[in-house]
Amino acid sequence: MSKIAVLGSGGWGTALAVMADRMGHEVTLWSAFEDEIAAIRRHGQHTKLLPGIAVSPTITLTTNMACVEDAALVILAVPSFAIGSTAQKLSAYLQPGALVANAGKGIEEASCRRFSQVIEEALPQASVVVLSGPSHAEEVGRGVPTSLVAACRDLEKAQRVQDLLINDKLRLYTSSDVIGAELGGALKNVIALAAGICDGLQMGDNTKAALMTRGLAEIARLGVKMGAESYTFAGLTGMGDLIVTCGSMHSRNRRAGILIGQGVPPAQAVQQVGTVEGYLAAATAHRLAEKEQVPMPITEICYRICYENYSPREAVQALMSRPGCHEKDTVWF
Numbered sequence: 001m002s003k004i005a006v007l008g009s010g011g012w013g014t015a016l017a018v019m020a021d022r023m024g025h026e027v028t029l030w031s032a033f034e035d036e037i038a039a040i041r042r043h044g045q046h047t048k049l050l051p052g053i054a055v056s057p058t059i060t061l062t063t064n065m066a067c068v069e070d071a072a073l074v075i076l077a078v079p080s081f082a083i084g085s086t087a088q089k090l091s092a093y094l095q096p097g098a099l100v101a102n103a104g105k106g107i108e109e110a111s112c113r114r115f116s117q118v119i120e121e122a123l124p125q126a127s128v129v130v131l132s133g134p135s136h137a138e139e140v141g142r143g144v145p146t147s148l149v150a151a152c153r154d155l156e157k158a159q160r161v162q163d164l165l166i167n168d169k170l171r172l173y174t175s176s177d178v179i180g181a182e183l184g185g186a187l188k189n190v191i192a193l194a195a196g197i198c199d200g201l202q203m204g205d206n207t208k209a210a211l212m213t214r215g216l217a218e219i220a221r222l223g224v225k226m227g228a229e230s231y232t233f234a235g236l237t238g239m240g241d242l243i244v245t246c247g248s249m250h251s252r253n254r255r256a257g258i259l260i261g262q263g264v265p266p267a268q269a270v271q272q273v274g275t276v277e278g279y280l281a282a283a284t285a286h287r288l289a290e291k292e293q294v295p296m297p298i299t300e301i302c303y304r305i306c307y308e309n310y311s312p313r314e315a316v317q318a319l320m321s322r323p324g325c326h327e328k329d330t331v332w333f
């Protein structure tokens with residue numbers, strides 16, 4: 001068994017730590033916040049984000065980043081706004097040849113870069129693997145069968161992550177399509193927000209199915225333009241993650257969308273729900289689509305709802321009133 005350090009003791013980091021501990025790994029869970037670690041220690045669980053999931057005393061809880069020094073795998077599981085700063089801090093502690101898996105999803109706001117690019121720049125001594133796919137922390141924490149993808153241009157590094165984390169509750173596939181895995185994971189959050197808005201407006205199943213299918217088509221359109229493989233978007237980090245995020249009440253993106261559809265102002269809805277990566281991703285995706293000159297009508301409308309006070313009901317009308325076109329011309333295959 002190996003030493004695994006998980007950075008970020010929110011819902012996802014805690015669930016991954018619990019899973020790795022059950023496999024028999026020597027696990028450390030790090031938080032930037034002393035009070036968060038103290039609360040997990042006191043209650044034996046993360047009562048706020050993962051209630052009812054026991055955090056075993058065999059998991060070392062710490063705020064000391066030196067815990068990564070001799071880890072076989074460092075998992076970054078912080079929200080997207082904290083990935084860059086956490087990677088910067090990590091730099092002082094990480095040994096040459098270290099293996100870092102980023103489990104956070106998003107695109108860096110300031111630069112519109114994918115997070116593996118941001119982390120690779122901050123940590124030139126490390127190999128960076130993307131860990132993504134359909135996974136609610138609440139379910140991974142309960143040992144519900146789940147499948148993820150470990151993606152790295154150097155497939156051997158992805159296989160090392162696979163070997164370390166695969167178990168009878170977590171099936172891990174490898175991929176060398178880092179761009180596709182990251183863009184799928186980040187941009188589906190915008191579509192999940194839109195799916196929630198549809199639910200909040202009490203639209204029907206037809207609307208949601210169309211939104212998800214056409215949402216995936218525009219994510220893939222952008223992804224392929226940016227160098228991703230088209231098949232990735234039909235896989236776990238594309239279609240798989242879209243399905244799980246658009247259909248579940250575990251999804252904070254969808255929950256925020258429902259509130260927005262019910263008339264709550266977007267910024268207030270996000271504040272109410274917590275980490276809503278789709279809200280931030282709507283802004284970065286809007287800029288990326290403009291830069292790459294790729295039409296992304298659903299993402300664009302979502303951006304306008306989030307940041308330009310556009311009415312959700314008018315937005316649906318605008319999407320439905322566009323001129324018709326051939327489906328073949330607007331999918332990614």
Ligand SMILES: NC(=O)c1ccc[n+]([C@@H]2O[C@H](COP(=O)([O-])OP(=O)(O)OC[C@H]3O[C@@H](n4cnc5c(N)ncnc54)[C@H](O)[C@@H]3O)[C@@H](O)[C@H]2O)c1
Binds near residue numbers: 008082135136138
């Ligand atoms: N929750 C899930 O089911 C899930 C599943 C897959 C991927 N993800 C991704 O994982 C990432 C983390 O999601 P989450 O659900 O755990 O979020 P969360 O809201 O549960 O995480 C909050 C935690 O982030 C940490 N944090 C906050 N600010 C920080 C800072 N400035 N520096 C360092 N750490 C800070 C704290 O430990 C805090 O508890 C997101 O990008 C999310 O998209 C989440």
